[in-house]
Amino acid sequence: MKPTMQFIFVATFGILACTAADKKAKTRPPKNCTIEPDVGQCRALHPRYFFNMTSRQCEFFYYGGCYGNTNRFMKRERCEKECKAYMREKTI
Numbered sequence: 001m002k003p004t005m006q007f008i009f010v011a012t013f014g015i016l017a018c019t020a021a022d023k024k025a026k027t028r029p030p031k032n033c034t035i036e037p038d039v040g041q042c043r044a045l046h047p048r049y050f051f052n053m054t055s056r057q058c059e060f061f062y063y064g065g066c067y068g069n070t071n072r073f074m075k076r077e078r079c080e081k082e083c084k085a086y087m088r089e090k091t092i
Contacts, residue, residue, distance in 0.1 A: 030082055030083075032069070032070035034086070036071070038069040040068035048063040048072050049072075049073045051086065057087065058076050058083065
């Protein structure tokens with residue numbers, strides 16, 4: 001096999017491998033969907049949503065305003081978009 005053909009073969013294989021790895025990484029849901037929600041240590045009442053792994057739904061809670069963790073979303077739609085891989089399929 002000519003060196004040019006070898007280079008083209010190796011380059012093509014490398015591009016395909018990187019594309020497949022990138023696709024897999026994008027489909028992996030974020031870890032913030034799997035951790036327990038934390039209201040934080042402060043006493044504010046910020047309306048937020050968290051993903052409940054037991055019910056597999058985004059649910060409302062009040063965030064205290066400081067500390068807490070990343071299982072906290074300002075809108076239900078954002079929670080559902082981020083955690084859709086964990087969500088229960090809707091039944092008719």
